[in-house]
Amino acid sequence: MDDFQNDAARRLAGLSPNRRQVLKGSMIAGIAAGSGLFAGSAEALDAFPSKPITILVPWGPGGGPSQISDAVAKISAQAKYLSQPMTLDHRPGASGLIGTALVSDRKGDPYVFMPGGGALLLQAVLGESPVDPLTGLTPLALSTLDSSVVIAAANSPYNTLADVTAELKKKPRSVTMAGAGGSGWDSVVANTLGAAAGVEFNQIPFASGAEVQAAVLGGQVAVGSRQLSNAQELISAGQIKALAIFDAERNPSLPDVPTMKELGYDVVLNLARGWFGPPGLKDEEVQWYGELFKKLSTNGTWVDYVQKSGSQNKYLGPAEWRGFIQQTMQTIQRIYKQIGLIK
Numbered sequence: 001m002d003d004f005q006n007d008a009a010r011r012l013a014g015l016s017p018n019r020r021q022v023l024k025g026s027m028i029a030g031i032a033a034g035s036g037l038f039a040g041s042a043e044a045l046d047a048f049p050s051k052p053i054t055i056l057v058p059w060g061p062g063g064g065p066s067q068i069s070d071a072v073a074k075i076s077a078q079a080k081y082l083s084q085p086m087t088l089d090h091r092p093g094a095s096g097l098i099g100t101a102l103v104s105d106r107k108g109d110p111y112v113f114m115p116g117g118g119a120l121l122l123q124a125v126l127g128e129s130p131v132d133p134l135t136g137l138t139p140l141a142l143s144t145l146d147s148s149v150v151i152a153a154a155n156s157p158y159n160t161l162a163d164v165t166a167e168l169k170k171k172p173r174s175v176t177m178a179g180a181g182g183s184g185w186d187s188v189v190a191n192t193l194g195a196a197a198g199v200e201f202n203q204i205p206f207a208s209g210a211e212v213q214a215a216v217l218g219g220q221v222a223v224g225s226r227q228l229s230n231a232q233e234l235i236s237a238g239q240i241k242a243l244a245i246f247d248a249e250r251n252p253s254l255p256d257v258p259t260m261k262e263l264g265y266d267v268v269l270n271l272a273r274g275w276f277g278p279p280g281l282k283d284e285e286v287q288w289y290g291e292l293f294k295k296l297s298t299n300g301t302w303v304d305y306v307q308k309s310g311s312q313n314k315y316l317g318p319a320e321w322r323g324f325i326q327q328t329m330q331t332i333q334r335i336y337k338q339i340g341l342i343k
Contacts, residue, residue: 048288049084054112058099060092062210064146064230065115067309068273072143075301081292092207096120097129104136108280113140113289117272118185121325125332126342133325137276138286141293142316142324144306145270147228148189148246149257153216154239156223161197161244161263164223168199177201178212178224185271186212188332189225189246195339196265216240227271228253228310246270253310270312272328274321290317 055069066088073086091099096119103114116133123129131137152158158167158175168175179186187203194200204221206212209230216224217239232253234240242257246269250259260267275293277286296302297315306313316324336342 047083048110048285049082051111052084053082053086055086055088056099056103056112056114057088057090058092058096058103058114058116059090060208060210061090063208064227064271064273066090067229068143069115071302071305072296075296075299075305076292078301079295079299081295095123095128097123097131100129100131100137103276103278104131106278108282109278110281110285110288113275113277115273116276117274118188118328120276121272121329122185122188122332125329125336133276133329134322136279138279138281139318139322139325140275140277140286140289141318142272142274142314142321143293143297144229144273144309144311145314146273146309146311147251148185148269148271149226149228149231149254150189150193150223150243150245151213151216151226151231151235151240152223152243153219154241156241158223158243159241161258164243165197165199168197168201172200173202175201175223176204176221178204178206178215178221185227186225188335189269191339191341192267192269192335193225193260193265196260196267213240232308232310251310272324273311274316274325286318293317 055073057066057069059065069088073088076082076086091102093099096116099114100116100120103112106112114137116137120129120133124131124133133139150161150164158164164175177190179190187205190201190203201223204215206215209226212224212226213231213234215221217234223243228242228245228251231240231242235242235254242254244260244263245251245254245257246260246267248259248261248268250262251257275289277289294315294317297313303313333342
């Protein structure tokens with residue numbers, strides 16, 4: 001057993017038996033499939049980067065993390081921000097924990113980084129993840145804030161959030177709500193919405209955002225919680241409808257969709273989409289990534305992409321992103337204590 005597998009085993013030992021079993025099986029498959037992925041990690045760098053960089057996406061293709069990672073790779077190449085290509089490697093499993101552990105275990109390797117935000121921070125607060133986002137990873141930058149929306153199929157009998165909550169008050173758990181991962185950001189949306197409205201959904205977890213939207217479109221579930229950047233295209237095409245948005249004010253991309261505040265619920269939830277590298281990176285490597293994402297934040301193609309997705313273009317450098325993470329984790333902890341999900 002090599003050092004990586006030994007370390008993975010130690011991480012698994014600290015989890016609950018059920019979570020450990022799920023993660024262990026998925027991690028073994030991930031290790032076997034990618035044993036050569038990170039061969040030859042951090043080395044003395046004359047001109048960083050001197051070889052291709054991997055964006056390891058801990059979720060399946062088609063969801064928000066995959067879409068934004070693809071945009072970073074393509075726009076960076078078009079703008080010639082780096083001399084080496086960026087390639088995506090999807091490693092879904094255990095609500096993102098497999099890919100996160102793979103990145104965390106590449107200590108000191110600047111040639112791999114990952115997207116991460118709300119789900120990762122939630123898992124840390126709940127004790128679901130063996131990786132602390134502040135010590136087991138290196139915060140690199142924040143790129144965007146994504147709006148959370150409640151969606152339903154265009155032909156759904158539910159036309160407003162009031163329709164949904166009225167049904168749930170008559171019959172608890174009678175409305176199914178899809179989300180990406182049981183401990184993903186979508187569960188924060190569902191739990192917070194349920195607590196604010198005094199109702200309980202029948203939550204159905206799916207492996208990726210793409211599966212959530214397919215389930216809503218196909219009528220497998222009544223409603224779903226998604227990020228606007230994922231759902232914008234289908235909403236614009238009239239295939240799904242948004243019942244409510246969790247922004248502080250109405251979103252210009254959905255001017256007819258009421259905010260939770262307008263509906264009487266004092267709730268604002270934005271999903272942070274940021275970036276993490278392995279622990280132990282050199283200061284100059286962290287700074288390089290910070291500068292890369294700063295350049296992207298003012299790139300016209302990037303600004304266009306973010307605007308069309310319905311997200312907010314919000315750049316924070318490494319130090320500011322670290323502070324944002326700390327504050328967000330404190331907020332999640334407070335909300336979950338209020339609704340009784342943690343002590």
